[in-house]
Amino acid sequence: MSVVTTDDEVRAERVSDLLRRLATYDAVVVAFSGGADSALLLAAAVRALGRDRVTAATAVSPSLPAAELDAATAFARGLGVRHLTPRTDEMSRDGYRANGGDRCYFCKAELLDTLTPLAAERGAVVVTGTNADDAVAGFRPGIRAAAQRGAQTPLRDAGLTKQQVRDTSREWGLPTWDKPAAACLSSRIAYGLAISPARLARVERAEARVRARLLQAGHRVTDLRVRDLGAGRARIEVSPALVGFLVGESGLLPEFEAVEVRAFRSGSMNEALAGIAVGASGESD
Incomplete structure (x- = not known):
């Protein structure tokens, strides 16, 4: 048996x-x-x-x-x-x-x-x-x-x-059991754009501002990223249910000239690696 x-x-x-x-x-x-x-x-x-x-x-x-x-x-x-x-x-x-x-x-x-x-x-x-x-x-x-x-x-x-x-x-009763992935701030910067302390601080401030606005409106925040795409462009990625709310929040990130909002996808920045001769996927999320 x-x-x-x-x-x-x-x-x-x-x-x-x-x-x-x-x-x-x-x-x-x-x-x-x-x-x-x-x-x-x-x-x-x-x-x-x-x-x-x-x-x-x-x-x-x-x-x-x-x-x-x-x-x-x-x-x-x-x-x-x-x-x-x-x-x-x-x-x-x-x-x-x-x-x-x-x-x-x-x-x-x-x-x-x-x-x-x-x-x-x-x-x-x-x-x-x-x-x-x-x-x-x-x-x-x-x-x-x-x-x-x-x-x-x-x-x-x-x-x-x-x-x-x-x-x-x-x-085991650990509070981290359902903690969303929280990759380092450099993972928010599009591949090929130089990393600098100022650039990292900017996306950290931007994420904090978006998070604060969502919480103020009574939303639960799990997945959230602000991606620096270069040339003054940024992309906010959040849970699908929150996309519509943020689309209506103009002027939330004044440090960027153009901002788009999309549903969060872990590893979305890695799509650009197709043009970088080191592999097809990376470790960022």
């Missing part, structure tokens, strides 16, 4: 495998963005190793929205773990500023080159929130940069998918 294994049983076994893998380390530094994946990884590390052997590290730079840093700080504090906020300098890397299709490689290289010495000081290894879906997602230069620098990927190695990460996070 064949044995039927339920989805929950598969997930439970993978979570057990995750905890076993984490328990083999003396200590870990979790590359903690505050998103669902790295949040579950951080919580799992605490379960496997205890608070004293776990450090969360959130890189601070112009590409990190201030709201994301605040949320990451609150989450780490809730777990009672040490939370480092080292500054990274992606802008010093020509490949990052150039904003080609491999931009994420240079960003992740900067992150790992910053975290690896911090981990060594603590006798720890760096672990990232790469999940099993990421491993089969095609062209992912950031994952390649992390692997080249020895970062470990316990979620991926245990076979945990994005949905399993969310289901486990909900089961």
Whole structure:
């Protein structure tokens, strides 16, 4: 008689495998963005190793929205773990500023080159929130940069998918279980446009203004991006139900000359990669 294994049983076994893998380390530094994946990884590390052997590290730079840093700080504090906020300098890397299709490689290289010495000081290894879906997602230069620098990927190695990460996070009572993806601010800049602190700050302010207007009108905001398309053009992407409302909100982004509104699509900026000879898809959302 064949044995039927339920989805929950598969997930439970993978979570057990995750905890076993984490328990083999003396200590870990979790590359903690505050998103669902790295949040579950951080919580799992605490379960496997205890608070004293776990450090969360959130890189601070112009590409990190201030709201994301605040949320990451609150989450780490809730777990009672040490939370480092080292500054990274992606802008010093020509490949990052150039904003080609491999931009994420240079960003992740900067992150790992910053975290690896911090981990060594603590006798720890760096672990990232790469999940099993990421491993089969095609062209992912950031994952390649992390692997080249020895970062470990316990979620991926245990076979945990994005949905399993969310289901486990909900089961554990983590507030990030349904948190929408929140890619770095550089993902809002069309490929080929030079990245600068001013450009990143502009899209951060623009998103904050759109979010505030939606909340003021009583709308729930989940997916929201303001994309800088260059030449004074921008595109607001929101949940489909909110498109009509924003179309009627003229003058919301005075810093741009032309603004269009569309339904949010994760990875929409990657469509331009067809004209960049590095691959067919990227890591931005």
